Amino acid sequence: xxxxxxxxxxxxxxxxxxxxxxxxxxxxxxxxxxxxxxxxxxxxxxxxxxxxxxxxxxxxxxxxxxxxxxxxxxxxxxxxxxxxxxxxxxxxxxxxxxxxxxxxxxxxxxxxxxxxxxxxxxxxxxxxxxxxxxxxxxxxxxxxxxxxxxxxxxxxxxxxxxxxxxxxxxxxxxxxxxxxxxxxxxxxxxxxxxxxxxxxxxxxxxxxxxxxx
Amino acid sequence: xxxxxxxxxxxxxxxxxxxxxxxxxxxxxxxxxxxxxxxxxxxxxxxxxxxxxxxxxxxxxxxxxxxxxxxxxxxxxxxxxxxxxxxxxxxxxxxxxxxxxxxxxxxxxxxxxxxxxxxxxxxxxxxxxxxxxxxxxxxxxxxxxxxxxxxxxxxxxxxxxxxxxxxxxxxxxxxxxxxxxxxxxxxxxxxxxxxxxxxxxxxxxxxxxxxxxxxxxxxxxx
Amino acid sequence: xxxxxxxxxxxxxxxxxxxxxxxxxxxxxxxxxxxxxxxxxxxxxxxxxxxxxxxxxxxxxxxxxxxxxxxxxxxxxxxxxxxxxxxxxxxxxxxxxxxxxxxxxxxxxxxxxxxxxxxxxxxxxxxxxxxxxxxxxxxxxxxxxxxxxxxxxxxxxxxxxxxxxxxxxxxxxxxxxxxxxxxxxxxxxxxxxxxxxxxxxxxxxxxxxxxxxxxxxxxxxxxxxxxxxxxxxxxxxxxxxxxxxx
Numbered sequence: 001x002x003x004x005x006x007x008x009x010x011x012x013x014x015x016x017x018x019x020x021x022x023x024x025x026x027x028x029x030x031x032x033x034x035x036x037x038x039x040x041x042x043x044x045x046x047x048x049x050x051x052x053x054x055x056x057x058x059x060x061x062x063x064x065x066x067x068x069x070x071x072x073x074x075x076x077x078x079x080x081x082x083x084x085x086x087x088x089x090x091x092x093x094x095x096x097x098x099x100x101x102x103x104x105x106x107x108x109x110x111x112x113x114x115x116x117x118x119x120x121x122x123x124x125x126x127x128x129x130x131x132x133x134x135x136x137x138x139x140x141x142x143x144x145x146x147x148x149x150x151x152x153x154x155x156x157x158x159x160x161x162x163x164x165x166x167x168x169x170x171x172x173x174x175x176x177x178x179x180x181x182x183x184x185x186x187x188x189x190x191x192x193x194x195x196x197x198x199x200x201x202x203x204x205x206x207x208x209x210x211x212x213x
Numbered sequence: 214x215x216x217x218x219x220x221x222x223x224x225x226x227x228x229x230x231x232x233x234x235x236x237x238x239x240x241x242x243x244x245x246x247x248x249x250x251x252x253x254x255x256x257x258x259x260x261x262x263x264x265x266x267x268x269x270x271x272x273x274x275x276x277x278x279x280x281x282x283x284x285x286x287x288x289x290x291x292x293x294x295x296x297x298x299x300x301x302x303x304x305x306x307x308x309x310x311x312x313x314x315x316x317x318x319x320x321x322x323x324x325x326x327x328x329x330x331x332x333x334x335x336x337x338x339x340x341x342x343x344x345x346x347x348x349x350x351x352x353x354x355x356x357x358x359x360x361x362x363x364x365x366x367x368x369x370x371x372x373x374x375x376x377x378x379x380x381x382x383x384x385x386x387x388x389x390x391x392x393x394x395x396x397x398x399x400x401x402x403x404x405x406x407x408x409x410x411x412x413x414x415x416x417x418x419x420x421x422x423x424x425x426x427x428x429x430x431x432x433x434x435x
Numbered sequence: 436x437x438x439x440x441x442x443x444x445x446x447x448x449x450x451x452x453x454x455x456x457x458x459x460x461x462x463x464x465x466x467x468x469x470x471x472x473x474x475x476x477x478x479x480x481x482x483x484x485x486x487x488x489x490x491x492x493x494x495x496x497x498x499x500x501x502x503x504x505x506x507x508x509x510x511x512x513x514x515x516x517x518x519x520x521x522x523x524x525x526x527x528x529x530x531x532x533x534x535x536x537x538x539x540x541x542x543x544x545x546x547x548x549x550x551x552x553x554x555x556x557x558x559x560x561x562x563x564x565x566x567x568x569x570x571x572x573x574x575x576x577x578x579x580x581x582x583x584x585x586x587x588x589x590x591x592x593x594x595x596x597x598x599x600x601x602x603x604x605x606x607x608x609x610x611x612x613x614x615x616x617x618x619x620x621x622x623x624x625x626x627x628x629x630x631x632x633x634x635x636x637x638x639x640x641x642x643x644x645x646x647x648x649x650x651x652x653x654x655x656x657x658x659x660x661x662x663x664x665x666x667x668x669x670x671x672x673x674x675x676x677x678x679x680x681x
Contacts, residue, residue: 013370017573018660020667044668055298057434076430080304090299094232106224109217131235144299151303210667364587368580372570381566385559386587420590428583433663434576 004031006066006155006186007052013060013210014047021047023210025061031154034177034187036197039207046086048207049157052188053084066154074192080108083153087160089140093133097124097143100132104147117196118146122172137164145169145176157189162196174200220307225305225313230320232291238264239270239321247280247329251336262338269337270402274394276333277326277354278387279380283320285362286379294371297433307429311363315425318359326351343401346411350397353414357390358383360421367425368434390415443648446641457484457634460627475539480627482532484635485525486554491639492522493561493589500585503578512578515585516568517646519561521639526558560588574657624661 007029014022029035039045049176050056054065058119063070066078084090091100101115119128132140141164148156148164161173176201177187191197198204205212232237255265256274292300300310330351333339341347365382369375393414400407461480499515502508533551534544545551564584571577 002310017571017576020665021669023664023667028656042668042672044667050298053298053302055301070582073430076306079302082302084298086295086298088293088295090293090295090297092228092232094235094294095228099231103224103228104299104303106227107305109220109304123415127235147299210669364583368567368572368583369577372567372580374566374570378563378566378570380561381559382584385563386557386590388553388556390592416589423588424583424587428504428586431579432583434579 004184005064005109006031007051007064007188009051009058009061010064011061012051012058012063012070014044014051014056015059016047020210021078022051022207023060025210025212027205027212029155029186029188030182031184031186033203034181034189034201036194036201036204037190037207038192038194038197038204039190044210045207046159048212049084049086049159049188049190052155053082053157054079054113056154062118069072081152081154082157083148083151083155084157085141085144085148085159087163089132089137089141091132091143093131096129096131097135097139098128100143101146101150105150108151110151114150117147118150119143122146122148123168138166138169141165142169142172149176153180154185156185157190158187159190160192162193186208218306221305221309222313222316225310225374225431226317226320229314229317233317233321238287239325242326243280243283243287244325244328246283247325248332250276250280255336261274264337265337269333269339270398271395272337273330273333273339274354274391274398276329277322277394278358278391279384280329281322281325281348281358282362282380282383282387283426285315285383286361286366286376294383296336301433307433308426311367311425311429314366315359315363315422318363320357323351326355340402342398343407346397346401346407348393349411350407353411353418354390354394357414357418357421358387360418360425361386364421364425364428367429370432372386390414393417424427443645446644449641450638453634453637457627457631460623460630464621464627466623469620475536478532478536482529482536483678484631485529485532487632488635488639489522489526489529489554489557491636492525494519494559495643496522496561496564496585497589500582500589503582504586509574509578509657510650510654512574512582513650514643514647516565516581517643517650519564521642521646523558523561523565525635525639526554526561530555530558531625557588564588 003069005028007027009025009027012022012025012027013020014025025048037045037048043053051058051063051070052065053165054068054070065075066081068074068078091097092103095103098115098119101119102112105112105115116125116128119125123140124139124146127135127139132143136145141161156177158173158177161177162170163172177189180187181202183194189197189201192202217389251272254268257270258264301307318376334341361383365379365386366376368382369378372378391412397407397414400410438665457480461477464477464480495518496515499511499518502511520567530551533554536662537551564581567584568581569575571580597671
């Protein structure tokens with residue numbers, strides 16, 4: 001398998017306003033890798049994920065994700081191939097779990113019948129008509145995983161993926177991570193549960209002082 | 214703008230209208246608020262029928278402009294950062310997002326204008342004249358306010374002021390629409406041609422639409 | 436060093452000189468307006484140039500905003516902001532003088548005629564622009580958002596101008612730029628008005644030069660700030676310590 005570089009960050013710094021969050025970050029992630037990202041509270045882990053998701057521009061250094069320069073308009077073209085599940089669910093509480101997935105399918109340009117299949121795959125087939133706002137945090141998380149199952153992603157960014165999930169859902173998450181790596185994608189997992197992540201990750205990096213080690 | 218672009222626009226419209234149907238902010242809060250405002254004015258300035266007939270059309274358009282801001286702002290700024298991130302990573306074209314949000318706001322504003330208009334007719338004895346041109350005026354005003362609200366909502370997104378600043382930004386920018394709408398009604402009432410006013414409002418709408426589409430990507434960056 | 440000092444002083448010299456010349460012309464122009472009275476008409480020599488300067492300033496804000504959106508160079512943003520600041524002040528001056536003129540001429544402070552009202556609207560548009568700039572200290576975010584609003588606000592400017600023609604309010608029509616030639620027939624009055632407009636243009640340019648000097652200093656400060664290695668945000672978080680001394 002060709003080891004394609006999916007993420008290349010070189011001396012990248014990120015500032016938000018006048019606050020330096022990341023500094024001199026060097027990171028390369030290849031296809032097929034699962035990388036654990038650890039760090040203390042406030043270390044900038046979420047910022048690092050959003051940077052790799054092309055949602056933040058670097059203030060210093062150079063970065064490419066899926067071949068797209070993080071400072072150029074081409075980063076818009078690769079977003080469809082990047083999945084991210086953050087701390088707070090990015091779904092709409094006024095829509096049902098099924099409607100959230102159908103919306104995602106329409107925007108992403110995938111057949112909407114995949115929504116039902118994906119929801120069933122994460123064990124929520126019977127909850128498709130439940131409002132997301134009336135669903136538990138764990139169910140909302142599962143819905144987000146269903147979204148990532150539905151769409152073909154090359155890079156998956158997961159922020160505390162195990163939080164609020166029951167044992168079955170945890171197995172689902174780890175299965176999804178393994179499958180993505182096997183398909184030639186890459187996964188970056190932020191977590192405080194080092195033991196669990198180190199079992200599934202190929203390697204881990206530590207974010208400290210704004211930089212990676 | 215490909216077919217994919219319009220599919221995304223449709224998806225955003227469906228999403229926002231569904232959210233409004235479930236939340237009911239516009240239908241159950243903003244519209245009654247606009248109606249109450251029309252009710253309060255005669256209580257403050259007098260209930261003389263002739264006076265109310267004179268000021269009624271203008272009061273109606275002022276209510277549409279001021280409260281229309283709330284309709285447009287509600288739709289434009291009710292996405293949290295995680296929701297915006299999720300939509301961005303679905304490959305949502307920022308311009309499609311803008312057009313979709315403005316379109317759904319337009320539909321809600323048309324409903325607002327219609328219901329509040331009927332209240333104005335009832336309370337102020339305003340006559341309905343030149344129906345075809347009146348409909349065109351209502352439509353253009355709705356589109357213009359929706360575009361302004363959606364665009365300024367995007368402008369203040371991720372700033373500390375948030376939605377509080379939007380009315381201050383939208384209200385003065387909506388004045389050309391206000392003047393065009395009031396002059397159009399007056400022209401219809403007197404039997405004059407209002408084509409120039411309609412074209413003026415259409416020009417404002419066109420400019421805001423172009424600016425909104427062209428700046429959708431830069432405004433998405435946080 | 437002396438050349439630098441001269442460089443900093445000349446805008447002030449230019450302002451004083453141009454305003455002095457404008458003042459002289461305003462005072463020596465005849466009191467030809469029998470309706471408005473001898474002295475009242477002289478307000479025009481400040482009111483009209485102030486209004487012209489307001490339009491000019493906001494046009495430059497528009498240009499700076501477009502410049503930033505194209506180049507992403509913060510220098511354009513600072514020019515746009517500087518021009519908006521100057522524009523807001525002179526729009527306020529034009530409105531205030533218009534109100535004084537209106538009170539003495541028509542007996543009311545505010546006439547609700549189209550141009551005066553729309554000028555007031557323009558004033559609020561750019562107040563909103565400055566208010567928006569205050570909502571974030573992220574210079575890139577601020578520049579982008581303000582640039583879009585600067586372009587949007589510029590739509591107002593032609594509307595204010597043409598409103599005199601389209602809505603025909605109490606405000607007198609355009610005095611100089613008309614299809615059938617200037618309404619002011621007395622050459623000295625016309626000259627005084629044109630000199631006033633030129634003088635205020637010099638004032639604007641001079642103020643912009645001084646403001647841009649400040650911009651250079653801000654740029655240098657920003658560059659120094661960027662080069663200083665500051666602690667990253669995460670370093671403020673330390674290991675908790677619940678224990679006291681034993």
